[in-house]
Amino acid sequence: ExxxxxxxxxxxxxxxxxxxxxxxxxxxxxxxxxxxxxxxxxxxxxxxxxxxxxxxxxxxxxxxxxxxxxxxxxxxxxxxxxxxxxxxxxxxxxxxxxxxxxxxxxxxxxxxxxxxxxxAGGQDNDLTARYAAAIQAAVTQNWNRPESVPPGLRCTLRIVQIPGGDVISANVTSPCNADPAARVSIEQAVMRAAPLPYRGYEKVFSREITFNFKYDGQG
Incomplete structure (x- = not known):
């Protein structure tokens, strides 16, 4: 198998x-x-x-x-x-x-x-001088002078006015040896003094005047 x-x-x-x-x-x-x-x-x-x-x-x-x-x-x-x-x-x-x-x-x-x-030289100059003196007196009478202002003050004022003396404006210009407060007081005095002297000064009146304001210790 x-x-x-x-x-x-x-x-x-x-x-x-x-x-x-x-x-x-x-x-x-x-x-x-x-x-x-x-x-x-x-x-x-x-x-x-x-x-x-x-x-x-x-x-x-x-x-x-x-x-x-x-x-x-x-x-x-x-x-x-x-x-x-x-x-x-x-x-x-x-x-x-x-x-x-x-x-x-x-x-x-x-x-x-x-x-x-x-x-003064001549009648007109004399009238002009008296006119300036009258304005000086009117402004001085209405000036509230600051105590600090010494004698010898000289300031030029330019004033604009109308016939009759009413003041339109008043400005202190040069020359002026015053301090700012005194300058303002002078301008205010001009405004208070209005009307400025006019009658009798018509011949020398001017709408714009340059005025020399002065103070020598009087007034």
């Missing part, structure tokens, strides 16, 4: 070898470490980029601040130079005005002296 062939049998798989498992574990750990290192390097680059950007922004901010400081310093310098220039100009103009005021005052005093020496 022939022997029957034995059926083929698949041998059971061999269990994984220990060294293969260890290799896989080591490979997995290596990959994990590589990923972690990559992430850390990326994070480091990101932080460095942020830091560089912040430093760049700070440098730009400092530059802008420095530009602003320079502009402010330049503006302040220009302002001070302009103030000094204006002060010098103002001082020069004030000195010129004071000199002109002194010259006009001296001319006024010289004219008074000449009139006192020569007297």
């Amino acid at each position: 022939e022997a029957k062939p034995k059926p083929d049998t698949v041998p059971p798989p061999e269990p994984p070898k220990q060294d293969l498992i260890e290799q896989q574990r080591v490979a997995a750990l290596a990959e994990q470490k590589a990923d972690q290192l990559k992430k850390e390097q990326e994070e480091k680059r990101r932080r460095e980029q942020i830091l560089l950007e912040q430093e760049k922004q700070e440098a730009e901010r400092q530059k802008q601040l420095e530009d602003v400081r320079k502009q402010l310093a330049l503006a302040e310098k220009k302002k001070n130079l302009e103030k000094e220039r204006l002060k010098q100009l103002q001082d020069r103009r004030l000195a010129e005005q004071e000199n002109a005021e002194k010259e006009r005052m001296q001319e006024l005093l010289d004219e008074e002296a000449r009139q006192a020496q020569t007297g």
Whole structure:
């Protein structure tokens, strides 16, 4: 009798070898470490980029601040130079005005002296002199003289009036050696004195007159 062939049998798989498992574990750990290192390097680059950007922004901010400081310093310098220039100009103009005021005052005093020496020349001049004296008296009577006004006051008045002596305006002009308060008091005196002397002076009446008001300690 022939022997029957034995059926083929698949041998059971061999269990994984220990060294293969260890290799896989080591490979997995290596990959994990590589990923972690990559992430850390990326994070480091990101932080460095942020830091560089912040430093760049700070440098730009400092530059802008420095530009602003320079502009402010330049503006302040220009302002001070302009103030000094204006002060010098103002001082020069004030000195010129004071000199002109002194010259006009001296001319006024010289004219008074000449009139006192020569007297009135002609009937009209005599009437004009009496007209001026009448206005002086009327204004002085209505003048509330400030206590600070010393004798020797001389002020030129420009008066606008209408026939009859009613005053439209009265303004102290140069030359005048009175302070502002005294000037105002003289202008007010003219307005209170209105109507100014008129009857008898029609011949020398003028709508606009320049009158030299003076105070020498009387009245």
